[in-house]
Amino acid sequence: MPHESVPARRSLLKLLAAAPAASALGGLATAAPATAATAATVPGIVKPTPPELFTIRGTNAESRFDAFRSTGLLTPTDRFFVRNHTSTPVLDAATWRLTLWGDGLHGRGPVHLTYGQLRDLPSVTRTALVECAGNGRSLYATQQGETVSGTAWTLGAVGAARWRGARLSDVLRRAGIAADAVDVQPRGLDDEYVTGGVNLGRVRRPLPVAKALDDVILAYEMNGEPLPYDHGYPVRVVVPSWVGIASVKWLGDIEVSTTPLSSPWSTDHYRLFGAAHPPGGSAPITRQTxxxxxxxxxxxxxxxxxxxxxxxxxxxxxxxxxxxxxxxxxxxxxxxxxxxxxxxxxxxxxxxxxxxxxxxxxxxxxxxxxxxxxxxxxxxxxxxxxxxxxxxxxxxxxxxxxxxxxxxxxx
Structure with missing residues (x-):
C-alpha cells in the first residue's frame, strides 16, 4: 500500500459539535454514530485510540491483538482497527446521496439514492471479517529478514463485525444494471489521496459484477449501531473474504461499466510484485489468506x-x-x-x-x-x-x- 500522510483538515471537534443527534430520513429517525469529542484522539481519527487498545501507525490505528482476549467473536467498535488513507470525514446522513452511473446502466444516466431510500430496501445482516491486505506486513522483515514497503502492521489490522445493510445486487438492479456490465467501482467520500506529489483521487477499487451480485452489502450498521465515523458512516461497502481495500468506506458513488475498470488501488498497489511474481506484477489481489x-x-x-x-x-x-x-x-x-x-x-x-x-x-x-x-x-x-x-x-x-x-x- 502507498505511504500514508496526514493532510491539513478542518477541526473535527467543531464538526462533531455541529453534528445532529438524529436526522429524519424518509420517515426514519437515524441516530448519528456515538463520538467522544472530549477524549484524546489521533489527528484524522475521530474515536479515542488509547495505547492499551491501539498502536498508532501514521494515519492508522492498529488494534492490539492481545486486547481481543477479553472479547467475543465480534470485535467491539472501540477496539476495531482504523485504516485511513487521509483522515476520517464527518458526514451527515441527511444530505448523503449515493450516485450510480456509467455505461453499464440501462438508462446510461446517473441514478441517485438517499439514505432513507437505501434503508427502505430489504436488509441483510452478515457477520464478516474485514482485514487489511497488509496485515502481518512487518513480519516479512522481523521474521523473514525481507524488505517490504508500507504500514508496518503486526496482526491487528483485522476485525470481525455484524454488518447490516442492503445487498449491492438489489441496489444495482434497482439502478438498472445492464446484462453486459462487467465491473463496478465504488468510490469513497474521504479526501483525495496525494502521495509523492501525485494526486490519486479518492479511494476506489473495481469489483467484478459476479462478486458484486454475490455477497457484497452496502452497510449502514455495525454491531447493531449506526456505523461509526471511522468505519464508514453513513454507508460503506463490505466485501466478505476479500482484502480490506475492497470494502470502501464513506461510499459516495458507484461506476457501472461494460468494460474492465481500474484505479491506482488495482494497478500500482494491491498487486504482488517481486522475484516470485510475474515481471509486470500479479493480477489485482482479491481474497485474503x-x-x-x-x-x-x-x-x-x-x-x-x-x-x-x-x-x-x-x-x-x-x-x-x-x-x-x-x-x-x-x-x-x-x-x-x-x-x-x-x-x-x-x-x-x-x-x-x-x-x-x-x-x-x-x-x-x-x-x-x-x-x-x-x-x-x-x-x-x-x-x-x-x-x-x-x-x-x-x-x-x-x-x-x-x-x-x-x-x-x-x-
Missing part, C-alpha cells in the same frame, strides 16, 4: 511451574477453519488446540490450549491454521515487495521466569 495468533503481547513473561491458559484466534478467507495446532517449543512438537467456536465462512474462531512451562528462559510459541479446503499456514510466506498477504506461522516470543518473579514484558 489464512492466519492465526496468540492473544499475548510479544515478549511477555510467564511463570514456570504453573498452568497458563493460552488463547488465540484463527481465520481463513479461503474456507472455514478446520483446526489449529500449537507448539510451545519453537516447532519441535505440535498438538491440537481446542476450538471455542463453530467454524464458519468469513469468520474466525477462538481457540485455547493449556501450557505448563518447566524451564525458564526465552521460548517461542507457534500456532498454525488448517482450513476446510486443506490450506495450511506455511513456515514462510512468499515475499512480495509491498508486503501483502502474509500467511506464515507467526513466531511469538515469550520469556519463562521462575516462580514468584514479577511479570513483565520484554520489548
Amino acid at each position: 489464512l492466519k492465526s495468533g496468540y492473544e499475548l503481547p510479544f515478549g511477555t513473561t510467564l511463570e514456570a511451574g504453573r498452568v497458563h491458559r493460552l488463547t488465540g484466534r484463527a481465520w481463513s478467507a479461503l474456507a472455514p477453519v478446520r483446526g489449529v495446532e500449537v507448539s510451545t517449543d519453537g516447532g519441535a512438537l505440535w498438538r491440537p488446540a481446542r476450538l471455542l467456536d463453530a467454524p464458519r465462512r468469513d469468520g474466525w474462531v477462538r481457540w485455547t490450549v493449556p501450557w505448563r512451562p518447566r524451564r525458564t528462559g526465552p521460548a517461542t510459541l507457534l500456532s498454525r491454521t488448517t482450513d476446510a479446503a486443506g490450506n495450511i499456514q506455511p513456515e514462510r510466506a512468499v515475499h512480495n515487495t509491498q508486503g501483502y498477504l502474509f500467511n506464515a506461522v507467526v513466531r511469538h516470543p515469550v520469556v519463562v521466569v521462575r516462580d514468584g518473579e514479577p511479570p513483565r514484558t520484554f520489548v
